[in-house]
Amino acid sequence: MNEFLLQNADRHQQLVRQFKPKPRPNEGNPVTSPNISVATRIRPMLDEERSSGQVPAAFPRPGENGVVDLHELRKVVRGPPPLNSSTFHVGQVFGADRTTESIYEELVQPLLPWVWEGGIGTLFAYGQTGSGKTYSVSGIERLIAGALFDGTIQGQRSLHVTIFELAGNSAFDLLNSRMPFQILEDSFGNTQLAGAEEHKVTSTRELLALIDESAIFRQTASTEKNDGSSRTHAICRIRIQNPSQALVDDGILYLIDLAGSEASRDMANHTADRMKETREINISLSILKDCIRGLANMDNFSTKSSKKPYIPFRQSMLTKVLKHVFDPSGNRECKTAVLACINPSLLDTGASKNTLRYAEMLRSAETKSGNPSISPSILAPSETGQQLLQLSTSQFLQRCLRSDGVTGDQAKAFHAKFWRLHIDSQRSLSGRPSATSKKGQSLCKNASNTCLSSRDPAYEGKKDLPNFKERFRPGLVVRWKPSAASVSDSKQNLAVVLCPYTEEAHVQAFSGSLGSKVNQAYQGSQQYICAMVSSGTLANTYEINLWRQVVIDVKDMEAEVLLEYDPATRYYHTTV
Numbered sequence: 001m002n003e004f005l006l007q008n009a010d011r012h013q014q015l016v017r018q019f020k021p022k023p024r025p026n027e028g029n030p031v032t033s034p035n036i037s038v039a040t041r042i043r044p045m046l047d048e049e050r051s052s053g054q055v056p057a058a059f060p061r062p063g064e065n066g067v068v069d070l071h072e073l074r075k076v077v078r079g080p081p082p083l084n085s086s087t088f089h090v091g092q093v094f095g096a097d098r099t100t101e102s103i104y105e106e107l108v109q110p111l112l113p114w115v116w117e118g119g120i121g122t123l124f125a126y127g128q129t130g131s132g133k134t135y136s137v138s139g140i141e142r143l144i145a146g147a148l149f150d151g152t153i154q155g156q157r158s159l160h161v162t163i164f165e166l167a168g169n170s171a172f173d174l175l176n177s178r179m180p181f182q183i184l185e186d187s188f189g190n191t192q193l194a195g196a197e198e199h200k201v202t203s204t205r206e207l208l209a210l211i212d213e214s215a216i217f218r219q220t221a222s223t224e225k226n227d228g229s230s231r232t233h234a235i236c237r238i239r240i241q242n243p244s245q246a247l248v249d250d251g252i253l254y255l256i257d258l259a260g261s262e263a264s265r266d267m268a269n270h271t272a273d274r275m276k277e278t279r280e281i282n283i284s285l286s287i288l289k290d291c292i293r294g295l296a297n298m299d300n301f302s303t304k305s306s307k308k309p310y311i312p313f314r315q316s317m318l319t320k321v322l323k324h325v326f327d328p329s330g331n332r333e334c335k336t337a338v339l340a341c342i343n344p345s346l347l348d349t350g351a352s353k354n355t356l357r358y359a360e361m362l363r364s365a366e367t368k369s370g371n372p373s374i375s376p377s378i379l380a381p382s383e384t385g386q387q388l389l390q391l392s393t394s395q396f397l398q399r400c401l402r403s404d405g406v407t408g409d410q411a412k413a414f415h416a417k418f419w420r421l422h423i424d425s426q427r428s429l430s431g432r433p434s435a436t437s438k439k440g441q442s443l444c445k446n447a448s449n450t451c452l453s454s455r456d457p458a459y460e461g462k463k464d465l466p467n468f469k470e471r472f473r474p475g476l477v478v479r480w481k482p483s484a485a486s487v488s489d490s491k492q493n494l495a496v497v498l499c500p501y502t503e504e505a506h507v508q509a510f511s512g513s514l515g516s517k518v519n520q521a522y523q524g525s526q527q528y529i530c531a532m533v534s535s536g537t538l539a540n541t542y543e544i545n546l547w548r549q550v551v552i553d554v555k556d557m558e559a560e561v562l563l564e565y566d567p568a569t570r571y572y573h574t575t576v
């Protein structure tokens with residue numbers, strides 16, 4: 001794939017220049033949470049990337065802060081490859097020309113007065129390996145070291161610093177020659193760094209010296225994407241004590257440079273040890289994301305009737321350290337800033353999409369769905385909850401928007417929450433923990449029950465696939481051209497093949513008994529019964545509507561489309 005992209009880099013650039021973004025519907029002013037701020041940084045292309053023929057594919061949209069356009073080239077059987085552009089709404093966006101100073105000022109500086117007065121503040125940088133996390137966090141740490149002692153924040157404080165790294169389930173003190181130490185929970189439920197050294201600092205110079213010392217001991221290794229890749233999570237913890245108020249909690253500032261996630265294709269040449277290390281990093285990152293999502297949901301959906309979101313903070317060492325940030329029973333309010341780092345190259349659009357999706361999810365979760373409240377009598381004047389689930393997304397959103405002061409973002413967040421509650425209730429009823437799509441249906445599952453994709457397992461890893469029209473099977477996703485006016489919510493007109501069309505199958509399908517009785521050959525039919533695919537509430541997401549079926553002529557089917565299920569967002573996404 002990389003070879004194909006590099007060969008077509010000129011065409012990619014030319015199509016990107018011609019790209020005209022569609023005007024964004026007016027969704028009102030996004031409501032930002034006082035407790036979670038999300039920003040995205042797209043780093044500049046590096047010299048070695050340019051000299052190897054790579055071109056940028058991720059851009060902040062001019063004139064619209066908070067919007068990123070990501071352009072992929074699609075491989076097609078015949079003709080020149082077309083551009084596949086996706087748009088993400090991801091909080092503040094810092095493009096390649098923006099400095100670390102500006103990110104510090106807009107995203108991180110507001111945390112300082114908060115921690116100075118006894119609050120807990122946290123900055124996370126996450127993203128693919130080589131996307132600029134260490135560059136950003138180390139720059140921000142130096143700016144903070146200056147700001148904490150330049151006298152701009154009023155009041156005497158004493159500052160204590162610990163810097164450590166987490167590798168798998170082990171913790172190492174970076175200010176004590178990488179000595180291992182224990183992370184324990186005391187009888188008050190507080191996490192203690194048992195054995196890590198805490199250093200009192202009284203000046204910017206002392207703090208910078210500790211930061212430099214820790215960098216020497218941090219474990220790094222070369223990856224496909226980054227010669228000096230950080231293979232551990234590095235955490236700088238600054239405890240801020242107010243000597244004049246012994247009864248006030250100490251403020252704590254966490255600055256976290258996470259290890260980069262690596263895609264499986266970048267792990268091809270890893271040894272068994274490196275594979276294990278990368279797997280452990282990816283597991284802890286995924287638990288962290290679950291916790292951040294849970295935290296955002298806790299902020300937004302704590303209405304009396306809703307079930308408390310589950311935050312799995314005890315499942316990894318990283319999130320155990322941050323227990324007080326994530327523990328719903330904790331009694332201290334926290335402010336969290338998240339920096340999603342993006343590598344702009346056209347070779348990295350897959351990883352960038354993943355990072356942007358999480359930023360988008362956090363941002364949509366951070367909008368307050370209950371404030372102003374959505375009136376139940378306007379949302380459902382006569383319907384039961386089950387009937388509400390049958391409304392189309394646009395009908396549901398329109399009803400939410402009729403309540404005074406509700407914005408588009410709030411309506412979408414409420415819609416997402418409504419479905420999440422429904423799925424969770426179905427899951428607990430069936431006792432099945434596996435990820436399912438919104439309608440309880442999955443395209444296909446692998447043996448470990450974790451990967452859901454429309455990819456044909458029979459052709460896994462094979463290069464020269466026969467034309468999709470010779471590979472009909474249940475679960476094949478096609479793009480098609482309806483002869484009549486568009487019948488799908490999805491801009492792409494996607495559908496999932498269920499079975500060949502016969503009158504008998506048609507009747508059974510609509511009476512809900514389709515399945516074991518339909519076992520005739522899949523190939524050779526001129527028409528197939530298909531389930532419609534509609535757009536999800538997040539940009540570029542899809543859901544499968546099994547009850548909305550359509551008979552599609554094979555001649556109207558244009559191409560196979562690969563859909564992959566993302567258990568985190570509970571939506572399907574297209575993949576190139």
Ligand SMILES: Nc1ncnc2c1ncn2[C@@H]1O[C@H](COP(=O)(O)OP(=O)(O)OP(=O)(O)O)[C@@H](O)[C@H]1O
Nearest residue numbers: 043044129130131132133134135226229230259260
């Ligand atoms: N904004 C930027 N401007 C210039 N160079 C940058 C920028 N961001 C990152 N870089 C460069 O990109 C390379 C990778 O950056 P960095 O090591 O910070 O990535 P990372 O996300 O921390 O990677 P890993 O997860 O593998 O540790 C480095 O050479 C760094 O100097």
